[in-house]
Amino acid sequence: MKIPTTIGTAKLSSVTALPDLRNCELEMTVCPAIETFQLGRRYRGRAALRDCSMSIPQGRVVALVGPNGSGKTTLLQLAVGLLAPSTGTIRVLGRTPGPDLTTLSNVAFLPQEKPLYAGFTVKEMLKLGQRLNPSWDDEAARRRLAGLNIALDRRIGKLSGGQHTQVALTLALAKRPKLLLLDEPLADLDPLARHEVMASVMTAVAEDQLTVVLSSHVMPDLKETCDWLVVLNDGRVQVSGDITDLLEDHQVLTGPLELADHLNSRIEVVDEIRTDRQVTMLVRHDQPRCTLDPRWETRPVGLEQLVLGYMRAPGQSALHRPVAVTS
Numbered sequence: 001m002k003i004p005t006t007i008g009t010a011k012l013s014s015v016t017a018l019p020d021l022r023n024c025e026l027e028m029t030v031c032p033a034i035e036t037f038q039l040g041r042r043y044r045g046r047a048a049l050r051d052c053s054m055s056i057p058q059g060r061v062v063a064l065v066g067p068n069g070s071g072k073t074t075l076l077q078l079a080v081g082l083l084a085p086s087t088g089t090i091r092v093l094g095r096t097p098g099p100d101l102t103t104l105s106n107v108a109f110l111p112q113e114k115p116l117y118a119g120f121t122v123k124e125m126l127k128l129g130q131r132l133n134p135s136w137d138d139e140a141a142r143r144r145l146a147g148l149n150i151a152l153d154r155r156i157g158k159l160s161g162g163q164h165t166q167v168a169l170t171l172a173l174a175k176r177p178k179l180l181l182l183d184e185p186l187a188d189l190d191p192l193a194r195h196e197v198m199a200s201v202m203t204a205v206a207e208d209q210l211t212v213v214l215s216s217h218v219m220p221d222l223k224e225t226c227d228w229l230v231v232l233n234d235g236r237v238q239v240s241g242d243i244t245d246l247l248e249d250h251q252v253l254t255g256p257l258e259l260a261d262h263l264n265s266r267i268e269v270v271d272e273i274r275t276d277r278q279v280t281m282l283v284r285h286d287q288p289r290c291t292l293d294p295r296w297e298t299r300p301v302g303l304e305q306l307v308l309g310y311m312r313a314p315g316q317s318a319l320h321r322p323v324a325v326t327s
Contacts, residue, residue, distance in 0.1 A: 110169060253296050
């Protein structure tokens with residue numbers, strides 16, 4: 001079998017099958033950052049993830065969103081090897097997550113709790129990071145903290161919420177990973193601190209060509225920074241694709257209620273909200289378009305509206321499917 005040398009992209013589809021790229025460690029540049037196939041994880045008989053198949057390219061800033069309990073944290077923990085799959089497979093940068101040094105050095109994970117030792121000084125946390133990570137960039141870590149006006153002699157327990165997050169992020173970035181996984185890093189921060197943390201992440205992306213997966217409920221921050229969207233709903237991957245493509249392939253229609261049922265038979269409706277007289281629909285128009293009644297008002301869809309529409313319609317999906325091109 002020929003080894004894929006490049007990967008193109010197909011249009012969005014509702015098909016979840018993925019080509020087998022498991023030998024792509026021979027050519028790391030074409031490997032997805034994260035690839036799952038029929039991935040599942042159960043806790044005491046309850047499915048936290050089930051039948052998840054998706055492929056996320058390298059070099060993306062990924063918004064990972066979904067309702068509470070949809071499996072976002074479980075997916076991130078599977079990606080770093082803290083959990084093992086119950087079913088299916090997951091590959092990160094062409095490798096199965098595990099304890100080997102190559103895999104661990106390429107991935108950094110910042111969990112929601114941002115676990116740092118409260119009694120340590122910032123300097124002591126840097127020393128610990130340096131001892132644990134062979135590719136540690138101590139100069140970059142100190143320079144970053146100096147730019148944030150975070151003194152090295154401060155105790156972790158005395159830092160503000162924003163400073164605590166910035167120190168944890170500094171530790172993650174100083175190991176020079178290729179993939180950075182962030183689990184709700186903005187949840188406990190005020191708007192200014194959220195802005196500063198996201199600015200730091202985007203600076204790191206620009207300087208180091210990182211792939212970032214950002215789990216968050218703060219949609220305005222995701223809209224400004226992310227270019228790939230993954231929606232988890234009820235333990236399944238419901239949406240995965242380039243944000244620009246997703247927004248272009250959907251639109252919002254608003255019109256008289258009596259037109260709704262006729263349109264439902266002619267166009268793919270993701271979600272609809274009805275009142276006594278009016279209906280608003282989120283629809284897909286990546287297929288041949290039908291002629292609309294002039295009473296319909298059309299407008300582009302925003303990222304938050306797209307996400308909410310799919311979350312309200314768990315039976316709908318929009319999944320990117322990569323296509324391997326052999327040479």
